[in-house]
Amino acid sequence: AKSMHDIDFTKNAPAIAYTGGTPWHGYGQVMLPDQTLADWIIAAGLDYKVLERPVGWIAPFIEGVKTTLETLGKPAVYPKHVPIKGRKALIRDDVNICLSIVSDRYKPIQPKEIMQFFESLVKDEGFKMHTAGALMDGKRIWALAETGKEFALKGLDRIGAYLLLTTSYDGSSATTAQFTSIRVVCNNTLSFSLNRGENQTEGIVRVPHTTEFISADVKGQLGLTEGWVQFQDNVIQLADYKVSKRQAIEFFLELMGVTEDEAAEGKQLQNVKKLLSFYESAPGSQYMSSKNTTWGLVNAVSYFTDHGRRAQNNGTRFNSAAFGDGARLKKQAFSKALKMAA
Known part of the structure; x- marks a missing residue:
């Protein structure tokens, strides 16, 4: 059923899973601490593959105009499918929705790969899965992990550090990894990052869809410890x-x-x-x-x-x-x- 929500409802349930208290947007499937990556993928509505398919157009039959085949005395085949060079369609395999038409150089990252990246952070860095889901019929997917870092301002004002990873299938954005802070009292979110000078002032790690997503490279560029100290000083x-x-x-x-x-x-x-x-x-x-x-x-x-x-x-x-x-x-x-x- 089509929904007015940006949260993906293509399977008649919100594609979002979370731990802890209900998120402020009020949707989703609550997860227990011992649930597996496979459980998360299903609960967050990310149990689909993005397929790559050729695209083309249907050449119309025009009355009275002979095709090349007919002039050679062979029977014509209608309608005629004409492929479009340099383009391909990204199709969601479970509900057969076309997510977008993209360049043939576009390398989609599967929802499962995003979740596997997070699983490696959970194992290697001690992070905890926090929230994951899909938006806009699955055109964008995202996941949030708790880093375990937190500080309190003037005693009461607690702020925690999280990692947000997102990718799109509609060409609207690159795959990005960025740290975000969440203020405990009101769930306000604010991105923070390591300021690396002119070229990376936003501190977001971006992986264009024309290059491979290599999780080790992304991890190496994030710089959580330095970024968090810098953010804390600023706050x-x-x-x-x-x-x-x-x-x-x-x-x-x-x-x-x-x-x-x-x-x-x-x-x-x-x-x-x-x-x-x-x-x-x-x-x-x-x-x-x-x-x-x-x-x-x-x-x-x-x-x-x-x-x-x-x-x-x-x-x-x-x-x-x-x-x-x-x-x-x-x-x-x-x-x-x-x-x-x-």
């Missing part, structure tokens, strides 16, 4: 930097691109009002680390993208917050706040 700096209400309003206005001549009821102005409200009253906003600080500004933006932004449904909001406009807005807010606190 402490943000939690120590105090701001006035006027500075907070200016921060949100600039972030959302609201200009002085914008109509008072403009959509972005409404969003700024929401941000201000989350800054003052969202879960965790009264913690010492957040109240009247730049860390509070960042968390208002994270809460807005992860929980408070208008969306068709929770699945759509989740897709934006983790991979789309919401993720970009959080990055902008974090770097803007760091400049302010520098």
Whole structure:
């Protein structure tokens, strides 16, 4: 059944599995600590293969026009299938859905391979599987692992480190691995990474679909320990930097691109009002680390993208917050706040 959700419902059940408390989007199959990789693959709706098939078009029969075969006195075959060079279709084998038409150089990573990468991290690095699932009929799959690293800001504000791995079958994004922090009090997510200079300021490891996914290479590039220390230092700096209400309003206005001549009821102005409200009253906003600080500004933006932004449904909001406009807005807010606190 077709669903309005970005979470994949092609098998009439949400393609998502998780451990611990129910995720904020409210969907999925709860997993127990001793369940196997095979259990995870089935529960997360990732038990399908992505097949590669040639694509083409059907040449129409045109009345009165003889084909080359007919002019040679041979019987014509209708309709005629004409292959398209340089392209192929990616087909989901269990429900026979075409996920996309891509270049013939495109190398899809199977859902099982993503999960095997995580299983190796669980064994080698002591990570724990946290959540996994599919979005948009299986066009994008993702998995989240708990690294076991955590720190507390000013006593109460606990933040944990996770690894998010995602790949797409519709050409919308490369296979990416990135660390993300989750704030315990409100489940706000914020990506963090090792800043490796000009070429890798985002610190996301990207594997283009034209190259092979080699898990050892990806592991080697991630740099969790250094990235986490750097992120922790940045967050402490943000939690120590105090701001006035006027500075907070200016921060949100600039972030959302609201200009002085914008109509008072403009959509972005409404969003700024929401941000201000989350800054003052969202879960965790009264913690010492957040109240009247730049860390509070960042968390208002994270809460807005992860929980408070208008969306068709929770699945759509989740897709934006983790991979789309919401993720970009959080990055902008974090770097803007760091400049302010520098």
